Amino acid sequence: xxxxxxxxxxxxxxxxxxxxxxxxxxxxxxxxxxxxxxxxxxxxxxxxxxxxxxxxxxxxxxxxxxxxxxxxxxxxxxxxxxxxxxxxxxxxxxxxxxxxxxxxxxxxxxxxxxxxxxxxxxxxxxxxxxxxxxxxxxxxxxxxxxxxxxxxxxxxxxxxxxxxxxxxxxxxxxxxxxxxxxxxxxxxxxxxxxxxxxxxxxxxxxxxxxxxxxxxxxxxxxxxxxxxxxxxxxxxxxxxxxxxxxxxxxxxxxxxxxxxxxxxxxxxxxxxxxxxxxxxxxxxxxxxxxxxxxxxxxxxxxxxxxxxxxxxxxxxxxxxxxxxxxxxxxxxxxxxxxxxxxxxxxxxxxxxxxxxxxxxxxxxxxxxxxxxxxxxxxxxxxxxxxxxxxxxxxxxxxxxxxxxxxxxxxxxxxxxxxxxxxxxxxxxxxxxxxxxxxxxxxxxxxxxxxxxxxxxxxxxxxxxxxxxxxxxxxxxx
Amino acid sequence: xxxxxxxxxxxxxxxxxxxxxxxxxxxxxxxxxxxxxxxxxxxxxxxxxxxxxxxxxxxxxxxxxxxxxxxxxxxxxxxxxxxxxxxxxxxxxxxxxxxxxxxxxxxxxxxxxxxxxxxxxxxxxxxxxxxxxxxxxxxxxxxxxxxxxxxxxxxxxxxxxxxxxxxxxxxxxxxxxxxxxxxxxxxxxxxxxxxxxxxxxxxxxxxxxxxxxxxxxxxxxxxxxxxxxxxxxxxxxxxxxxxxxxxxxxxxxxxxxxxxxxxxxxxxxxxxxxxxxxxxxxxxxxxxxxxxxxxxxxxxxxxxxxxxxxxxxxxxxxxxxxxxxxxxxxxxxxxxxxxxxxxxxxxxxxxxxxxxxxxxxxxxxxxxxxxxxxxxxxxxxxxxxxxxxxxxxxxxxxxxxxxxxxxxxxxxxxxxxxxxxxxxxxxxxxxxxxxxxxxxxxxxxxxxxxxxxxxxxxxxxxxxxxxxxxxxxxxxxxxxxxxx
Numbered sequence: 001x002x003x004x005x006x007x008x009x010x011x012x013x014x015x016x017x018x019x020x021x022x023x024x025x026x027x028x029x030x031x032x033x034x035x036x037x038x039x040x041x042x043x044x045x046x047x048x049x050x051x052x053x054x055x056x057x058x059x060x061x062x063x064x065x066x067x068x069x070x071x072x073x074x075x076x077x078x079x080x081x082x083x084x085x086x087x088x089x090x091x092x093x094x095x096x097x098x099x100x101x102x103x104x105x106x107x108x109x110x111x112x113x114x115x116x117x118x119x120x121x122x123x124x125x126x127x128x129x130x131x132x133x134x135x136x137x138x139x140x141x142x143x144x145x146x147x148x149x150x151x152x153x154x155x156x157x158x159x160x161x162x163x164x165x166x167x168x169x170x171x172x173x174x175x176x177x178x179x180x181x182x183x184x185x186x187x188x189x190x191x192x193x194x195x196x197x198x199x200x201x202x203x204x205x206x207x208x209x210x211x212x213x214x215x216x217x218x219x220x221x222x223x224x225x226x227x228x229x230x231x232x233x234x235x236x237x238x239x240x241x242x243x244x245x246x247x248x249x250x251x252x253x254x255x256x257x258x259x260x261x262x263x264x265x266x267x268x269x270x271x272x273x274x275x276x277x278x279x280x281x282x283x284x285x286x287x288x289x290x291x292x293x294x295x296x297x298x299x300x301x302x303x304x305x306x307x308x309x310x311x312x313x314x315x316x317x318x319x320x321x322x323x324x325x326x327x328x329x330x331x332x333x334x335x336x337x338x339x340x341x342x343x344x345x346x347x348x349x350x351x352x353x354x355x356x357x358x359x360x361x362x363x364x365x366x367x368x369x370x371x372x373x374x375x376x377x378x379x380x381x382x383x384x385x386x387x388x389x390x391x392x393x394x395x396x397x398x399x400x401x402x403x404x405x406x407x408x409x410x411x412x413x414x415x416x417x418x419x420x421x422x423x424x425x426x427x428x429x430x431x432x433x434x435x436x437x438x439x440x441x442x443x444x445x446x447x448x449x450x451x452x453x454x455x456x457x458x459x460x461x462x463x464x465x466x467x468x469x470x471x472x473x474x475x476x477x
Numbered sequence: 478x479x480x481x482x483x484x485x486x487x488x489x490x491x492x493x494x495x496x497x498x499x500x501x502x503x504x505x506x507x508x509x510x511x512x513x514x515x516x517x518x519x520x521x522x523x524x525x526x527x528x529x530x531x532x533x534x535x536x537x538x539x540x541x542x543x544x545x546x547x548x549x550x551x552x553x554x555x556x557x558x559x560x561x562x563x564x565x566x567x568x569x570x571x572x573x574x575x576x577x578x579x580x581x582x583x584x585x586x587x588x589x590x591x592x593x594x595x596x597x598x599x600x601x602x603x604x605x606x607x608x609x610x611x612x613x614x615x616x617x618x619x620x621x622x623x624x625x626x627x628x629x630x631x632x633x634x635x636x637x638x639x640x641x642x643x644x645x646x647x648x649x650x651x652x653x654x655x656x657x658x659x660x661x662x663x664x665x666x667x668x669x670x671x672x673x674x675x676x677x678x679x680x681x682x683x684x685x686x687x688x689x690x691x692x693x694x695x696x697x698x699x700x701x702x703x704x705x706x707x708x709x710x711x712x713x714x715x716x717x718x719x720x721x722x723x724x725x726x727x728x729x730x731x732x733x734x735x736x737x738x739x740x741x742x743x744x745x746x747x748x749x750x751x752x753x754x755x756x757x758x759x760x761x762x763x764x765x766x767x768x769x770x771x772x773x774x775x776x777x778x779x780x781x782x783x784x785x786x787x788x789x790x791x792x793x794x795x796x797x798x799x800x801x802x803x804x805x806x807x808x809x810x811x812x813x814x815x816x817x818x819x820x821x822x823x824x825x826x827x828x829x830x831x832x833x834x835x836x837x838x839x840x841x842x843x844x845x846x847x848x849x850x851x852x853x854x855x856x857x858x859x860x861x862x863x864x865x866x867x868x869x870x871x872x873x874x875x876x877x878x879x880x881x882x883x884x885x886x887x888x889x890x891x892x893x894x895x896x897x898x899x900x901x902x903x904x905x906x907x908x909x910x911x912x913x914x915x916x917x918x919x920x921x922x923x924x925x926x927x928x929x930x931x932x933x934x935x936x937x938x939x940x941x942x943x944x945x946x947x948x949x950x951x952x953x954x955x956x957x958x959x960x961x
Contacts, residue, residue: 063550067889351878365893368860378884379552380903383875387903393858393890394897 018074019056022162023049025080033082033168036135038142044150048164057158064157067341067373068312073255073281075195075225082168082199085113091188102434104186104215107131111191112198112228113169122172129181130174134203137172144174148205148235153261154287154316160259163231167199170230173214177207177237184213184432191254194224202232206240206268213432215245218256218279225253225280232260236268238292243271243431247439250279252307259285266292266321273429274301275439276311277446283312290317290324301330302426304446305338312341319348319355319382328359331426333419333447334370342374344389350381359389364396364422419447509566515539518666521566525635528642538655538665545659551822552851552883553791555764563729565667565700629682629713630675634702637673644675648706652735652772652799660731660766660793664700668733671701676711676742685941687716703734707742709775714745716944728753730789731766740775740802745783747940749948752788759818759847762790769796773805773831781808782825783939785948790819795853797826800834800862807836810936814952815848815880824854824871824885829862829895838869841933845876851883858895865895873903874932876925926952 015023026033026049034042058065091108108115114133122132122140130141138145153160171187189200206212218228236242242262250256256279262270276282288297303311317326326346334340342361363372376389396418404414423443430436509520518539522532547558624631630641637645655665676682707713730752736744746769755762765788771780782796798807809825827836836856844850850873858865873882884901906928914924929952930937937945 353878363890365890365895368893370893371889371891373890374888374899376884376886376899376901378873378901378903379881380873380875380883381881383878383880383905385875385903385905389884389899389901391886391888391899392897393888393895395893 013054013056015056018078019052019158021078022080022166023053026165029082033166036138036168038138038146040146041138041149045165048156048161051156052158052161052165055158055161057162062157064155064314064343067343068281068283068310070159073227073257075197075227075253075255077195078197078227079193079195080166081111081193081196082166083113084169085110085115087115087117091115102184102186102432102438104184105131107171107173107185107187109169109171109187109189109200111193111196112167112200114171127179128174128176129179130172131185132172134170134172134201135168137203141174144205145172145203148203148233149201150233152233152235152263152287152289153231153259154289154318159229159257160231163199163201163229163259167201167229167231170201170203172202173204173212175206175210175212175240178209179207180211181213184215184435186215186217188217188219189228189230191220191224191226191228193226195226197227197229200228200230202230204232204234204242206234206236206242208237209239210237211241213243213245215247215432215435217247217249218258219249220251220254223251223253226255228254228256228258230256230258232258234260234262236262236264236270236295238265239267240265241269241271244273245430245432245435246272246274246276246284248274248276248279248282249442250282252278252280252309254279255281255283257283257285259287261287262289262297264288264290264292264295264297264324266294268292268295270295270297270299271429272297272299272301273426274299274313275426275443276301276303276305276313277442278305279309279311281310281312283314285314286316288315288317288326289320290326291320293321294323295321296324297326298429299326299328300426300429301332302423302443303330303332303340304335304423304443305332305340306335307338308336309338310340311338312343314341314343314345315359316345317347317357319346319352319357321349322351322353322355324352325356326358328361329426330361331363331423332361332372333364333366333422334372335366337367337369339370340372340374342372342376342391344376346378346380346387346389348378348380348382348385348387352382353384355382355385355387357385357387359387361391362422363391363393364419365393366395416444416447420444423447508564511564512561513539513563513565513667517565521667521669524566525638527635527638530646531638534650534655535666535668538662539667541655542659542662542666545662547659551793551853552849552885553793553820553822555791555820558729558764560663560729566669623684624682627680627683628677629680630673631686632673634668634671634673634704637704641673641675644706645673645704648704648735648737649702650735652737652770653733653768657768661733661768664702664731664733664768668700668702671703671732672705673703674705674713674715676707676713678708679710680708681711682713685714685716699728699730699732701732703732705734705736705744705746707738707744707778709740709742711739711742712744714941715747716941717746717748729764729766732768734767734769734796736769736771736780738771738773738775738778738780738805741777742775743779743781744771745781745941746771746796747944748782748784748786749940749944750784750786750788750792753790754788754815754817754819755790757817757846759790762819763788764791765789765794766791767794769794770799770826771797771807772799773802773807773834775805776802776831777804778802779806779808781806781810781939783810783936784812784823785936785940785944785952786811786813786821786823787952789821792819792821792823794823795825797828798836799828799830800836800865801830802834803831804833805831806834809836809838809840810939811840812843812933812936812948812952813841813850813852814843815845815850817846817848819846819848819850821849822851822853824852826855827857827867829856829858829865829867832861832863833865834862835866836868838867838871839935840869840871841936842871842873842882843876843929843933844873844880844882847879849881849883851885852901853885853887855887855889856897856899857889858892858897860891862892863894865892865897867895867897869897869899869901871899871901872932873901874929875903875905
């Protein structure tokens with residue numbers, strides 16, 4: 001009987017065209033999608049798709065999506081892309097990194113596929129540090145992957161389910177116990193074809209007492225729309241330390257869903273600095289699960305949005321064990337018709353005593369048409385805690401402006417100076433010197449409006465393949 | 478060791494503390510049959526001799542209610558409410574028209590004196606006009622003469638429907654339309670009685686208006702409807718206080734309060750709510766789902782909400798201000814205390830629509846026992862609300878490691894000239910403060926009382942004198958020494 005009811009319900013569920021597309025893609029290409037899988041992973045995909053069939057994509061009636069309409073995020077003529085991208089030319093020919101003089105080990109993902117020459121798709125160095133494609137890791141190190149893949153992401157919604165069901169590749173990093181990785185790893189994720197929808201799955205595992213610096217860049221090199229649906233799973237074993245920098249500089253038509261879950265063991269330390277400089281729609285979902293005592297985390301973010309861009313930061317910190325400390329600080333400047341959402345959430349479990357949790361979100365609106373929705377939420381079930389949160393929305397300090405202008409600094413410079421000072425608190429947290437200088441420079445250019453102008457510029461400095469077309473408006477001559 | 482013993486003793490004392498105001502008054506009631514149908518609504522309307530337009534209003538609301546589902550977004554857990562198992566109308570049988578206090582039912586007078594609000598005493602000493610609502614119908618109204626001198630209308634809403642139909646028709650449902658939410662639709666369909674107050678142009682009400690609600694008779698949902706209007710330049714301070722008798726079954730309470738202020742008018746609305754919170758096992762208690770909203774319609778108008786919430790098993794209440802007039806001001810001061818298995822999800826909404834509008838939110842939550850206390854608030858600055866200013870502060874105090882304190886602010890800003898600030902902290906009573914007090918010979922229980930009272934002072938100070946005393950007493954009863 002019950003089955004019948006469920007069947008009926010399922011029949012009644014009406015899918016949107018995009019939902020249908022994903023479901024059809026899954027059933028038509030299942031063998032292709034699961035070509036690298038071990039049996040458990042296969043089952044996981046099927047389960048995720050089953051859940052998706054029932055729930056579909058979230059809509060605005062979902063509490064977590066009430067300020068970001070998921071409807072408009074699918075590119076027109078969307079092509080669900082999960083094929084392997086053959087290695088043809090060097091990455092530097094496709095993409096010029098904005099961060100200069102920066103020594104790092106570059107790991108690149110092109111259109112959702114790990115981009116490297118065949119034999120280098122997965123490497124292991126003398127310390128046992130494994131870096132490579134997740135698809136390859138599934139074949140070469142199935143035990144390691146099995147233990148961690150799909151274990152921690154809470155709040156499975158339609159997008160995460162689709163990722164679990166369809167993601168074929170991504171980055172796999174494993175740092176064994178007691179290893180401190182000297183080089184910074186830099187993941188560069190690029191889309192260079194129009195209208196792609198790609199699902200990327202990254203898995204990062206840090207052993208006991210290990211240390212890693214990771215820079216995660218999302219860039220686009222053309223002006224076409226696209227959808228990147230990414231799930232990152234990060235495991236920090238006891239006393240491990242991860243510094244994670246996210247740099248998001250995409251074109252105005254691309255949507256990035258960046259969903260990160262971090263499992264923190266005892267005494268582990270996590271530092272996230274997320275810089276969202278451009279992007280049609282960026283949604284950063286962070287789930288910091290403090291599952292060990294005395295874990296510590298700093299989650300900072302800076303977003304500078306203009307035009308019709310939309311940024312949505314969902315930061316969830318779960319204090320599941322006593323003695324943990326978390327700091328959230330997000331700052332943003334919104335210009336033109338840009339809109340922003342900050343949803344900070346601190347959850348303190350019963351008996352998670354001696355918790356310190358802080359949360360702050362500050363925003364500057366520059367125009368009448370910019371808007372911000374901020375929701376700093378607390379849910380606390382333990383009494384020996386210190387939790388505080390704050391949010392503010394305002395404009396540039398008039399007194400400070402007056403002070404500067406009185407001393408002969410022109411209006412535009414004074415404005416720049418104050419905006420820059422506002423962002424500086426986050427930028428100075430970057431411990432990698434060249435990266436800090438570059439980001440500082442990018443933020444300055446961004447504040448002057450240079451970066452987004454670059455997007456509209458006809459010269460395509462970063463993409464020499466594209467033809468240079470000058471539109472001449474004859475009416476104006 | 479001895480400290481711990483003392484704590485346990487104190488804890489026990491508090492958790493076993495009986496609800497002081499739990500008693501049942503035996504008065505014959507005139508009841509509607511159980512359940513909710515269009516017939517029930519016609520019955521209520523007929524009983525109250527209502528004009529047809531009001532019956533139609535109720536029916537429209539009822540039909541809309543049928544299409545709605547009970548909201549589940551609040552952080553509240555309760556067994557499903559059977560709306561067909563509730564008596565929607567119950568009124569003390571009127572004996573005859575009353576000339577003086579002597580003619581009031583002696584049992585009723587006794588009830589009031591048990592509550593500490595003897596009408597006689599109030600009448601003679603405090604100068605507060607009391608419109609006592611016993612279950613659903615107003616029984617006795619005092620100080621009508623004083624009010625009449627200023628042309629102030631202060632009566633039950635059923636009387637207002639009879640005597641001032643134009644005013645009621647003009648304002649009823651304009652701030653909280655029946656389509657607003659599930660409980661507002663329910664109330665609009667079945668509201669039994671409540672208070673109506675109209676302050677004419679340029680009149681400052683010389684006395685503080687007050688009404689006491691009491692939920693009596695088992696299984697009676699009480700659905701008050703309050704409508705306050707201050708015309709241009711008017712001012713009134715209105716007090717609402719509640720106590721309810723001890724009952725095992727949950728009682729549903731869904732009220733609507735609508736406030737309208739015109740140009741330069743001001744209304745202060747203060748509440749002390751101490752309904753039966755259920756016993757220490759979480760059994761029984763009032764379910765309180767209230768929609769309270771004020772509309773600052775005119776320029777320079779002001780609405781101020783002050784609430785002390787100590788009772789009810791479940792509180793779902795968001796007194797709001799819609800700041801429509803330019804330069805209007807909205808204020809919200811709240812102390813919410815929960816103990817045992819009580820659950821409160823309360824807060825406010827400040828909707829800035831006019832230019833230069835200001836709002837202040839001060840919310841103090843205190844949770845003890847196994848209770849959960851949430852602040853949920855919205856501050857919205859719309860596109861046209863230039864120079865809007867908001868300051869919010871929501872603090873939570875946790876007493877004991879079994880309770881929860883939650884904060885869910887929503888801030889939506891669409892105007893670049895807005896300045897919106899929100900601050901919140903959650904902590905337990907500081908050991909340093911306790912140590913300081915105890916070191917100076919103040920015992921644990923008193924020290925906690927002192928600290929909690931100091932913590933809530935900012936809000937309690939906003940209450941009118943008579944209420945402030947009662948509120949402090951309530952805080953003491955609910956919390957006295959409930960932590961170690």
